[in-house]
Amino acid sequence: MTVSPAESTESAVPHHDPTVESTVPHRDPAVSLTAFDGSRLRVVLMLDIRDGTQQEFLEAYERMRDRVASVPGHISDQLCQSLENPTQWLITSEWESALPFLSWVNSEEHLETVKPMEDCVRDTRSMRYSVMRETFSRRTPAAGDGPQPAPRVGGNVVRHAITFTVRPGSEPEVARILSDYASPEARVDATTRLLRTSLFLHGNRVVRAVEVHGDLQAALRHVARQPEVRAVEEAINPYLEQDRDLTNPQSARLFFTRAALPAVHHVTAGQDAAGVQRLALFYPARPGSGQALARLLAGQDQAAAGVPGSPLVACTVFHRDDLVVRLVDTTADPELAPGPVLALPTPEALAEAGRLLDTAALGLDGPPAGDRDLPRLLARARMRPLTDRRAPAS
Incomplete structure (x- = not known):
């Protein structure tokens, strides 16, 4: 996401x-x-949330998560909050490949979907990585074409x-x-x-x-x-x-x-x-x-x-x-x-x-x-x- x-x-x-x-x-x-x-893509999104807007940000995420999950090529995402600083959050998402992610992130639908979050976010940094290797413990690998x-x-x-x-x-x-x-x-x-x-x-x-x-x-x-x-x-x-x-x-x-x-x-x-x-x-x-x-x-x-x-x-x-x-x-x-x-x-x-x-x-x-x-x-x-x-x- x-x-x-x-x-x-x-x-x-x-x-x-x-x-x-x-x-x-x-x-x-x-x-x-x-x-x-064809390799899977991991997107890491670091967010700095405005002071006092943590609950609003979480609610905005809850409203949009199902919509993002339905985007073709999207596999999963996680929302995390820093243990040390409550204004620092992290969203990681996994995609079947780079192509569906690039199509989504540059679309009008994406802009409209994430609009409820904009007033809460002070600064962000986005990083994108191809999945190279994976190690699993008693779990089935995620869907996709592989590393x-x-x-x-x-x-x-x-x-x-x-x-x-x-x-x-x-x-x-x-x-x-x-x-x-x-x-x-x-x-x-x-x-x-x-x-x-x-x-x-x-x-x-x-x-x-x-x-x-x-x-x-x-x-x-x-x-x-x-x-x-x-x-x-x-x-x-x-x-x-x-x-x-x-x-x-x-x-x-x-x-x-x-x-x-x-x-x-x-x-x-x-x-x-x-x-x-x-x-x-x-x-x-x-x-x-x-x-x-x-x-x-x-x-x-x-x-x-x-x-x-x-x-x-x-x-x-x-x-x-x-x-x-x-x-x-x-x-x-x-x-x-x-x-x-x-x-x-x-x-x-x-x-x-x-x-x-x-x-x-x-x-x-x-x-x-x-x-x-x-x-x-x-x-x-x-x-x-x-x-x-x-x-x-x-």
Whole structure:
């Protein structure tokens, strides 16, 4: 079970930000991080309750627990209270896999379900873990596909994105604001650093992707407090299609929870190479097809990571509802390698994507029929880069 204030520390933060460095101290070949591995998920939610509201908080939890228990993919949850501090509480929940949890936590239903708790919660921290091993004592293992069979290998880098739309006609001014800002201090603390921020525009949709070395939530809290960030967020407020008031915690929570674009798959195909460029690709899906489309693209990226000479250096798939965005670092000229860059290198992958894509939303007459349609699909899916900032090496 999760509550909106808990997710607010992770996604309800003004994310405009970090100058960043994409140089990671060490990267192993073919590193893959994915939400599609089928392993069970444990969500740990730490809550600080306002003084005197313990009974109200417990009653709110009682009212919502059955509703959460009925969410597809939910296995169980526990509510715990600190022995030492009565304002500190903990909710742990178990899910069949990451996918149903991400679908739930980013939904309007979730926001509505946890609303009764909001007035009781002062601060939260949410952490998500794949189940690796289990030890039971005279008990039957919980339902689900089982623990993750092997640990994920990679650097201490977290990727996160948000997306929002601006009023039609305001795109030039929004692009100017988001392309021209003073970057805040990249160092958060001794263990956390803002590495890279990339902003893109497709029509009136903005996508902002960040990379953080260390604790994502600490980094986002740091960013939210920076005057440079606050100035940019205030400057774009008049142009947003969804109104928000960042001085109001509930308004900020709602906006950034709805804007969250979780990373569901990331693969790194080895060491950085010279001449790498970053681009973002926009894949609107047919209603109900977003997860299948994200899975298709993730599978193609995973396969490409093992191909010698592949032009793909790193790929991240972000997914929410019927929207998929893919961030690609490549050594190839995209126009000369549209299939690999789009993660549609085979006729079978292209045909499957044609069934899942909302091609009308891309301004296409119909699904791509073959290789000859790849350049046009690439041109329509490619997002306009606004800024791509890296922190100076420490």
